[in-house]
Amino acid sequence: DAGVIQSPRHEVTEMGQEVTLRCKPISGHNSLFWYRQTMMRGLELLIYFNNNVPIDDSGMPEDRFSAKMPNASFSTLKIQPSEPRDSAVYFCASRLQGFGETQYFGPGTRLLVL
Amino acid sequence: GENVEQHPSTLSVQEGDSAVIKCTYSDSASNYFPWYKQELGKRPQLIIDIRSNVGEKKDQRIAVTLNKTAKHFSLHITETQPEDSAVYFCAASLSGNTPLVFGKGTRLSVIA
Numbered sequence: 001d002a003g004v005i006q007s008p009r010h011e012v013t014e015m016g017q018e019v020t021l022r023c024k025p026i027s028g029h030n031s032l033f034w035y036r037q038t039m040m041r042g043l044e045l046l047i048y049f050n051n052n053v054p055i056d057d058s059g060m061p062e063d064r065f066s067a068k069m070p071n072a073s074f075s076t077l078k079i080q081p082s083e084p085r086d087s088a089v090y091f092c093a094s095r096l097q098g099f100g101e102t103q104y105f106g107p108g109t110r111l112l113v114l
Numbered sequence: 115g116e117n118v119e120q121h122p123s124t125l126s127v128q129e130g131d132s133a134v135i136k137c138t139y140s141d142s143a144s145n146y147f148p149w150y151k152q153e154l155g156k157r158p159q160l161i162i163d164i165r166s167n168v169g170e171k172k173d174q175r176i177a178v179t180l181n182k183t184a185k186h187f188s189l190h191i192t193e194t195q196p197e198d199s200a201v202y203f204c205a206a207s208l209s210g211n212t213p214l215v216f217g218k219g220t221r222l223s224v225i226a
Binding site: 031033042043045048050056091097101102103104105106107108 | 148150156157158159160163203213215217218219
C-alpha cells in the first residue's frame with residue numbers, strides 16, 4: 001500500500017508568490033493533518049480535517065495560509081503571499097479516526113521562500 | 115488543552131549504553147502515547163506506542179513506560195547503536211478523535 005503522498009517534495013519560490021502544497025492521505029483514512037516543522041518551533045499542527053471537514057485551524061499562523069480538502073483523497077495547503085519566515089518543512093499526516101490512533105506522516109515538502 | 119513537555123532536548127550516549135527520554139503531559143484524560151523517530155531529512159515514523167490501560171510495553175531494544183498518576187511516560191533504548199541516532203518525539207492524545215500533541219523532541223547521538 002502507498003503511504004501518505006506529498007508534492008512537491010521541494011519548493012523554492014520568491015517572496016510574494018503563491019505556494020500550493022498537496023497531500024494524498026492513505027486510502028481509507030478519514031483524518032488528515034497538516035504540520036509545519038522548523039528548528040525553532042518544532043512540529044506545529046496547523047489544521048486538521050475529519051471526514052473532509054476542517055475541525056481546528058487555530059494553528060494556522062495567519063490569513064495568508066489556507067487549507068482545503070475537497071474529497072477524501074486530496075488536500076491542499078496554500079500560502080499566499082509567501083514570506084521568507086514561511087520557510088520550513090511541511091508534513092501531511094493521516095490516520096483512521098476512531099479505530100486506532102496510529103498517525104502516518106508523508107515525506108514532507110521542504111519549502112524555501114527567498 | 116493538552117501540553118507535552120519532553121526532556122532532555124539533546125542526549126549523547128556511548129554505543130552500547132542505554133538512553134532514556136522522558137515526557138510529561140497535562141491532560142489526565144489523555145490515553146494514547148506514541149513515540150516517533152525522525153532521522154535527518156526524513157519523516158517522523160512511529161516506533162512504539164502505549165495506551166493508558168498498560169503500564170509498560172517492549173519491542174526488542176525499545177520499551178515505553180507510563181505512569182498515569184504522575185502523568186509521565188518514558189522511552190528506554192537499550193544497547194544503543196549508531197543507527198539509533200535521530201530526533202525522538204513523544205506525543206499524547208485522547209483516543210480516536212483528537213490530534214496528537216507533540217513534545218519538542220530529543221536529539222539522540224550515539225557515539226561509536
